[in-house]
Amino acid sequence: MSAAAESARTVLEPSPRTKWLSGAFVILYALVASIPLVWIFMTGFKTPQDAIHYPPKVFFDPSLEGYVNLFTTRTRQTPEYMASLPPAETWYDALVRTRNMVIAGPSPFGGRYVNSLIVGFGSTFLAVFLGTLAAYGFSRFKVPIKDDLLFFILSTRMMPPIAVAIPIYLMYRALGLSDTHLGLIILYTAVNISLAVWLLKGFIDEIPPEYEEAAMIDGYTRFQAFRMAVLPQAVTGIAATAIFCLIFSWNEYAFALLLTSGTAQTAPPFIPTIIGEGGLDWPAVGAGTTLFLLPIVVFTILLRKHLLRGITFGAVRK
Amino acid sequence: MTDATNIAPSGGVAQTERPQRSRTSPIIGAKLKGLSDRSIAWLFISPTILLLLAINIFPLIWAIYLSFTNYRANKPGVPVKWIGLRNYEQILSSEDIWGYLQVTAHFVVFSIALQVILGFGLALLINKRFKGHATWTTVILLPMMLSPAVVGYFWTYLFQPQAGIFNYIVGFFAGIAPDSFTMIGDVNLSPWAIVLVDTWMWTPYVMLICLAGLRSIPDYIYEAAEIDRASQWRQFWHITVPMVLPFLMLAVLFRAIENFKMFDMVVDLTSGGPGSATELASINLKREAFENWRTGYSSAFAIILFVTVFGAANIYVKFLNKVKQR
Numbered sequence: 001m002s003a004a005a006e007s008a009r010t011v012l013e014p015s016p017r018t019k020w021l022s023g024a025f026v027i028l029y030a031l032v033a034s035i036p037l038v039w040i041f042m043t044g045f046k047t048p049q050d051a052i053h054y055p056p057k058v059f060f061d062p063s064l065e066g067y068v069n070l071f072t073t074r075t076r077q078t079p080e081y082m083a084s085l086p087p088a089e090t091w092y093d094a095l096v097r098t099r100n101m102v103i104a105g106p107s108p109f110g111g112r113y114v115n116s117l118i119v120g121f122g123s124t125f126l127a128v129f130l131g132t133l134a135a136y137g138f139s140r141f142k143v144p145i146k147d148d149l150l151f152f153i154l155s156t157r158m159m160p161p162i163a164v165a166i167p168i169y170l171m172y173r174a175l176g177l178s179d180t181h182l183g184l185i186i187l188y189t190a191v192n193i194s195l196a197v198w199l200l201k202g203f204i205d206e207i208p209p210e211y212e213e214a215a216m217i218d219g220y221t222r223f224q225a226f227r228m229a230v231l232p233q234a235v236t237g238i239a240a241t242a243i244f245c246l247i248f249s250w251n252e253y254a255f256a257l258l259l260t261s262g263t264a265q266t267a268p269p270f271i272p273t274i275i276g277e278g279g280l281d282w283p284a285v286g287a288g289t290t291l292f293l294l295p296i297v298v299f300t301i302l303l304r305k306h307l308l309r310g311i312t313f314g315a316v317r318k
Numbered sequence: 319m320t321d322a323t324n325i326a327p328s329g330g331v332a333q334t335e336r337p338q339r340s341r342t343s344p345i346i347g348a349k350l351k352g353l354s355d356r357s358i359a360w361l362f363i364s365p366t367i368l369l370l371l372a373i374n375i376f377p378l379i380w381a382i383y384l385s386f387t388n389y390r391a392n393k394p395g396v397p398v399k400w401i402g403l404r405n406y407e408q409i410l411s412s413e414d415i416w417g418y419l420q421v422t423a424h425f426v427v428f429s430i431a432l433q434v435i436l437g438f439g440l441a442l443l444i445n446k447r448f449k450g451h452a453t454w455t456t457v458i459l460l461p462m463m464l465s466p467a468v469v470g471y472f473w474t475y476l477f478q479p480q481a482g483i484f485n486y487i488v489g490f491f492a493g494i495a496p497d498s499f500t501m502i503g504d505v506n507l508s509p510w511a512i513v514l515v516d517t518w519m520w521t522p523y524v525m526l527i528c529l530a531g532l533r534s535i536p537d538y539i540y541e542a543a544e545i546d547r548a549s550q551w552r553q554f555w556h557i558t559v560p561m562v563l564p565f566l567m568l569a570v571l572f573r574a575i576e577n578f579k580m581f582d583m584v585v586d587l588t589s590g591g592p593g594s595a596t597e598l599a600s601i602n603l604k605r606e607a608f609e610n611w612r613t614g615y616s617s618a619f620a621i622i623l624f625v626t627v628f629g630a631a632n633i634y635v636k637f638l639n640k641v642k643q644r
């Protein structure tokens with residue numbers, strides 16, 4: 001390395017003081033911005049009294065009441081009836097009984113969470129499967145009006161969902177797809193597929209076509225070459241795309257609200273309906289929110305490197 | 319379906335004819351197996367195109383048709399009547415609609431302005447690559463990965479005048495009683511409440527795109543500026559800002575489109591209230607479509623909003639391309 005290059009680099013390197021100050025500001029922002037999340041997480045472990053305490057309680061005795069309330073429905077009983085009961089068999093029975101209540105049954109939250117999983121993973125699988133095929137098609141073959149088709153695929157993402165919500169609602173009602181897992185899966189697949197095609201095309205473009213050509217010279221068909229030479233190399237891209245699709249389907253609210261009412265309803269429209277005795281049950285809301293956010297937080301940490309490409313359709317390259 | 323059944327036999331045939339294949343070009347070989355590259359391409363692409371036609375284009379055409387009728391989705395028995403442009407006339411001459419559009423414009427402009435300032439600032443700071451910057455960047459990114467509806471809902475808890483942590487912190491620093499104001503119950507404050515939550519949620523997005531812009535600037539430009547003894551300010555205004563501008567404009571475009579159709583976060587935070595202080599166009603649209611069941615009318619409204627977004631986005635992209643070419 002020449003001396004000139006060396007000196008230029010030291011000129012561009014921020015001074016220790018600049019670094020220290022920048023770090024301090026960024027950390028300050030990160031800490032302040034984290035307060036809402038930390039607070040809602042803490043609320044999940046509060047008692048209903050602590051959750052609406054004034055001034056707000058930063059230190060409190062943790063309780064699992066919020067989580068128990070989230071997963072159960074309870075009925076209030078008279079003290080005489082409570083006294084006549086045999087001793088509680090489980091810790092959550094005992095916890096509920098301290099409030100003069102007995103557990104009546106499971107709450108719908110578990111089912112809603114499972115619906116979110118079914119719809120989320122179902123639509124992600126479909127979007128990634130169809131998206132990989134289409135991306136490979138666009139990446140490797142001469143397709144007439146290719147650019148127009150790619151733009152068409154992208155433009156569907158720009159369309160306000162509310163513009164097509166009414167006809168989709170009518171269409172689903174006519175086809176019997178309202179309030180079904182399949183209905184939501186098809187819809188979320190359609191929303192996700194534009195992202196999947198654009199992202200995956202970027203990833204597949206970077207795999208040299210020589211690999212498949214070599215495989216085809218060895219006598220394999222296009223399909224075999226695609227499966228053996230392209231798919232294994234595109235695995236990271238496929239995984240990143242899948243997580244983006246999953247995050248969208250996991251978080252979607254408007255269509256879930258409009259197209260489902262009971263059997264297929266996902267978790268986001270359900271969380272605002274959690275109501276306890278005498279008003280909103282904030283610890284249960286906190287618990288539900290925490291459980292709902294947890295997978296996304298984990299994915300975000302895993303996904304860090306691919307985030308940029310995902311949110312810009314790969315239009316911005318590092 | 320017939321195409322799909324063709325795949326398996328041709329794959330099998332390829333195995334048995336391998337020696338013969340190696341004498342010809344692989345592309346011609348593939349064609350000999352009955353399935354040309356072009357038909358494979360269509361086989362791969364068509365499911366995606368068909369799905370998008372069924373779930374996007376067909377409903378859009380249907381919505382355009384409905385916008386010229388007085389159809390009500392809760393009364394399927396009543397015959398659909400073609401009423402021409404009457405829905406559009408009614409919307410464009412309604413003062414309420416202009417009010418909702420004003421609320422929407424306020425929300426879009428102020429939340430994006432805040433996000434640009436904060437996001438660009440944060441990106442500049444993170445680009446100094448202090449120790450541990452990657453970890454803190456990830457922490458900052460979290461809000462934008464969450465469900466807007468759930469975010470909107472738990473902020474109603476943070477905004478509570480009595481027990482909400484937001485009022486307590488603001489009260490503490492501003493030296494006023496925490497329960498003396500309410501962010502989402504006050505006509506004057508609630509528009510700012512949705513701006514605030516949106517900024518909290520989406521600043522990381524703008525930051526991330528700005529960071530990509532900053533990282534795309536080659537070092538040698540700054541090195542040349544150093545040799546010319548350009549001051550830090552001049553370097554910032556004449557190198558950093560112009561180079562990041564296209565990225566920043568892209569972020570603004572994506573955010574503006576998203577915020578214009580914003581629905582979920584605000585519904586759970588204020589549901590348009592108090593009064594119509596936070597009644598965004600999209601919230602009113604949902605109300606007309608699925609509470610008042612004025613299907614034809616709300617279809618017309620949806621088309622108007624759609625055309626507005628598309629038109630504005632197209633003009634903006636032309637402008638963006640000009641900036642890029644400079």
